[in-house]
Amino acid sequence: MANLIIREELKARRVRHWELAHELGVSEQTLVRWLRFELSEDRQLEMLMKIEEITKRKERSLETERKE
Secondary structure (H helix, E strand, O other), X not given: OOOHHHHHHHHHOOOOHHHHHHHHOOOHHHHHHHOOOOOOHHHHHHHHHHXXXXXXXXXXXHHXXXXX
């Protein structure tokens, strides 16, 4: 399966395809098509960084909700 690292990170961090696509500025359909074939290392790193950003943003949001 192509892009296994990206797929595993999305699943482990509970990031949805549409969330990553939004961060990358593409449609969800485009992201799914990209994942069909192995991506360049640069593209994979970009996606992993975006997944990390999304995860951190979600964590901050949860912390804020708990304080209120």
